Amino acid sequence: MLIKAILEVLHPNILIFTLLGVVVGAVIGALPGLTATMGVALLTPLTFWLSPSQGMAVLLGIYNSAIWAGGISAILINVPGTPASIAQTFDGYKMTQHGQTGLALGINTIYSVIGGLFSTLVLILVAFPIARFALKFGPPEYFVLVMFGLSMMISVSGKEITKGLIAGIIGLMIITIGLDPMFATPRFTFGNVNLLSGVSFIPIMVGMFGIGEVLTQIFDKMVVKKVVANIKEIKRIFPTFKEFKITALPSLIAAVISVIIGAIPGVGGDIAGIVCWQQAKQMSKHPEEYGNGSVEALAVTSLANNGVIGGAMTTMMTLGIPGDSVTAVLLGSLMMYGMQPGPLLFTTHANFVYNVMALMIVGNLLILVLGLLATRKSALLLNMKQEIIWIIIILFCILGSYALNNSLFDVMLMFMAGILGFIFKKMDIPIGPFILALVLGPLAESNFRRSLALSRGSYLIFVSSPISVILLILTAMALFPEPIKRLIKGKKLEAKT
Amino acid sequence: MINADIIFSVVCLAFSIFWIIMSLSLPRGTSGVPGPGYFPILLSIILIVLSSRLIYSGVKSKRIYFNFKEKNKANLITTITTPILIILFLIIWPHVPYLLACFLLLLSLGFLYKINLKTNIISSLVLTALTYFLFNNIFHTMLNL
Numbered sequence: 060m061l062i063k064a065i066l067e068v069l070h071p072n073i074l075i076f077t078l079l080g081v082v083v084g085a086v087i088g089a090l091p092g093l094t095a096t097m098g099v100a101l102l103t104p105l106t107f108w109l110s111p112s113q114g115m116a117v118l119l120g121i122y123n124s125a126i127w128a129g130g131i132s133a134i135l136i137n138v139p140g141t142p143a144s145i146a147q148t149f150d151g152y153k154m155t156q157h158g159q160t161g162l163a164l165g166i167n168t169i170y171s172v173i174g175g176l177f178s179t180l181v182l183i184l185v186a187f188p189i190a191r192f193a194l195k196f197g198p199p200e201y202f203v204l205v206m207f208g209l210s211m212m213i214s215v216s217g218k219e220i221t222k223g224l225i226a227g228i229i230g231l232m233i234i235t236i237g238l239d240p241m242f243a244t245p246r247f248t249f250g251n252v253n254l255l256s257g258v259s260f261i262p263i264m265v266g267m268f269g270i271g272e273v274l275t276q277i278f279d280k281m282v283v284k285k286v287v288a289n290i291k292e293i294k295r296i297f298p299t300f301k302e303f304k305i306t307a308l309p310s311l312i313a314a315v316i317s318v319i320i321g322a323i324p325g326v327g328g329d330i331a332g333i334v335c336w337q338q339a340k341q342m343s344k345h346p347e348e349y350g351n352g353s354v355e356a357l358a359v360t361s362l363a364n365n366g367v368i369g370g371a372m373t374t375m376m377t378l379g380i381p382g383d384s385v386t387a388v389l390l391g392s393l394m395m396y397g398m399q400p401g402p403l404l405f406t407t408h409a410n411f412v413y414n415v416m417a418l419m420i421v422g423n424l425l426i427l428v429l430g431l432l433a434t435r436k437s438a439l440l441l442n443m444k445q446e447i448i449w450i451i452i453i454l455f456c457i458l459g460s461y462a463l464n465n466s467l468f469d470v471m472l473m474f475m476a477g478i479l480g481f482i483f484k485k486m487d488i489p490i491g492p493f494i495l496a497l498v499l500g501p502l503a504e505s506n507f508r509r510s511l512a513l514s515r516g517s518y519l520i521f522v523s524s525p526i527s528v529i530l531l532i533l534t535a536m537a538l539f540p541e542p543i544k545r546l547i548k549g550k551k552l553e554a555k556t
Numbered sequence: 557m558i559n560a561d562i563i564f565s566v567v568c569l570a571f572s573i574f575w576i577i578m579s580l581s582l583p584r585g586t587s588g589v590p591g592p593g594y595f596p597i598l599l600s601i602i603l604i605v606l607s608s609r610l611i612y613s614g615v616k617s618k619r620i621y622f623n624f625k626e627k628n629k630a631n632l633i634t635t636i637t638t639p640i641l642i643i644l645f646l647i648i649w650p651h652v653p654y655l656l657a658c659f660l661l662l663l664s665l666g667f668l669y670k671i672n673l674k675t676n677i678i679s680s681l682v683l684t685a686l687t688y689f690l691f692n693n694i695f696h697t698m699l700n701l
Contacts, residue, residue, distance in 0.1 A: 515588030
């Protein structure tokens with residue numbers, strides 16, 4: 060099935076869209092301030108006219124490529140292109156200062172692709188068994204699972220849990236606009252026909268990640284340092300056999316860690332990169348080289364940020380719970396194509412699932428080719444004027460949201476979401492939980508009410524199965540880590556005395 | 557100085573109270589099946605609790621998110637003018653052809669961001685034409701309202 064899917068996505072009809080996604084993703088990723096999440100959100104409305112496989116080819120191409128290309132600016136100018144490349148600045152830029160720019164860019168490409176392919180392999184191996192297990196979930200388990208996903212994203216995406224919770228609750232409140240899913244009663248529509256079908260999450264995603272980001276950058280007057288690396292100095296790109304040998308074991312460990320981190324809802328490549336860097340440093344024979352331009356360290360961090368993608372895709376596709384903010388947007392995109400991620404996707408659209416896996420493989424191979432061929436030119440990307448990028452983003456936000464339904468109402472919605480996104484960003488309110496609540500909200504409400512209908516109004520149904528209980532405990536641990544830690548410490552002290 | 561935490565919390569409080577009032581007019585559920593207003597009321601109550609907590613922490617910490625005194629005045633003007641230009645574009649778009657409305661928006665944004673005049677005119681023309689071709693001819697979007 061997978062081989063058939065690979066042959067299918069190698070057809071020029073789909074391959075061209077994967078290549079387009081990889082190229083667009085490379086530009087987005089390499090430019091500091093533009094993230095993979097923004098890229099996927101901006102391009103989602105434009106893929107509306109494509110088949111689901113073609114659309115996913117573009118979006119997965121952007122996702123994989125932007126995460127890889129984020130390392131380019133981290134290496135060349137010490138500014139991470141995307142948050143996932145933070146750890147690459149530790150050693151990548153030092154290598155540039157030591158005159159090893161080419162090698163650093165080569166390592167970034169090769170190890171990012173290895174990480175991407177490894178995590179895709181894990182996706183291929185574990186996705187179907189997880190989906191089969193998840194088929195046993197009933198409405199209470201699903202509701203608790205959605206709450207768990209939301210709580211994880213809240214707990215890791217901001218400094219203050221209260222703000223994350225507020226963002227999530229506002230998102231859940233917004234999805235109650237429109238026809239009630241059980242009785243079809245209009246709610247909070249104020250007589251506006253545009254609101255009868257609910258608030259569309261695509262314009263909101265586009266506005267929050269597009270306009271919101273542009274306004275934040277203008278307000279903070281983010282000026283990107285112009286590239287300082289002399290492109291002519293780029294010499295050796297490929298690591299030697301000895302360097303490959305040294306990096307083999309830490310890379311394997313980093314690959315496993317990053318896939319696991321990716322599968323945890325809310326945790327992304329930034330955390331994976333730092334965790335893997337620290338882990339590899341502890342294991343290394345030369346820990347003093349870490350942070351001073353270590354080839355091993357750069358290999359591990361490059362591998363880690365692309366390694367999370369397969370993990371994040373696994374939870375998104377099998378359970379419908381995204382692993383990070385990009386997969387939260389991808390979840391919305393899949394729903395726009397009429398696909399509901401979750402275990403049923405694996406039975407009703409098994410071919411599409413295999414296509415996604417094949418697209419991940421092909422996308423990574425294209426990154427390898429593009430990355431190695433265009434290494435010498437990649438620095439030129441950083442010379443693009445920030446102001447022109449802002450204008451392009453604003454224009455694409457307007458046209459992308461309008462093009463969905465040829466409706467100015469969607470543009471207004473996008474615009475308001477952009478202003479809200481700006482306020483959220485400035486006030487350190489995480490956007491991830493808000494978007495996730497918008498995407499998963501209908502699932503949460505319908506399963507919540509169906510559960511209560513099944514139990515005739517008894518809340519005990521949410522603790523009636525071991526899966527629900529475990530997920531509820533994990534949710535509580537994610538939202539209230541301190542009181543739980545104190546409780547455990549107190550119990551230990553009691554036991555000692 | 558503006559305490560944004562408190563303002564935001566008060567807005568959230570007002571929003572949740574409004575949501576509860578609106579939800580109370582919705583039909584009630586029957587024999588254990590929650591009605592359409594049940595979920596929104598539950599969420600509004602949680603939002604009231606969380607907003608109250610944020611007000612409390614806002615009073616305690618007095619964090620400043622929008623420090624206008626320190627900010628360069630030009631940044632502030634640009635930040636406010638950008639959404640105004642977008643609103644103006646949305647107002648004029650239904651009344652003039654897309655090509656003109658878009659060109660004016662891009663030109664004014666370029667002027668606002670202090671892009672060199674020649675580059676500004678060329679990039680505005682190119683982007684307008686490119687997006688018209690892309691959306692009108694490829695995506696079949698009705699750009700002329």
